[in-house]
Amino acid sequence: xPIFVVxxxxxxxxxxxxxxxxxxxxxxxxxxxxxxxxxKGKKIILYFYPxxxxxxxxxxxxxxxxxxxxxxxxxx
Numbered sequence: 001x002p003i004f005v006v007x008x009x010x011x012x013x014x015x016x017x018x019x020x021x022x023x024x025x026x027x028x029x030x031x032x033x034x035x036x037x038x039x040k041g042k043k044i045i046l047y048f049y050p051x052x053x054x055x056x057x058x059x060x061x062x063x064x065x066x067x068x069x070x071x072x073x074x075x076x
Contacts, residue, residue, distance in 0.1 A: 021046055043075040 015021065025035035036046075047064055049057040064071075 045071055 021036055023036050025033055028034050045064075047061070049060065051057060
């Protein structure tokens with residue numbers, strides 16, 4: 001499953017569970033530019049957080065990492 005980071009957003013939007021994500025682009029772990037549109041029709045995990053290096057974001061990132069296999073299994 002691809003991992004990518006959004007480095008700049010043009011407009012911050014508040015999303016609720018079940019909302020469709022707005023279109024955006026970012027850089028993946030291999031420094032390739034990709035966009036949400038590239039994954040149309042595929043299951044992906046989008047992980048957003050408001051600020052780097054905060055205790056809450058670190059805990060959430062660790063939880064995502066620790067349960068990565070579970071998420072992959074759900075995507076089958």
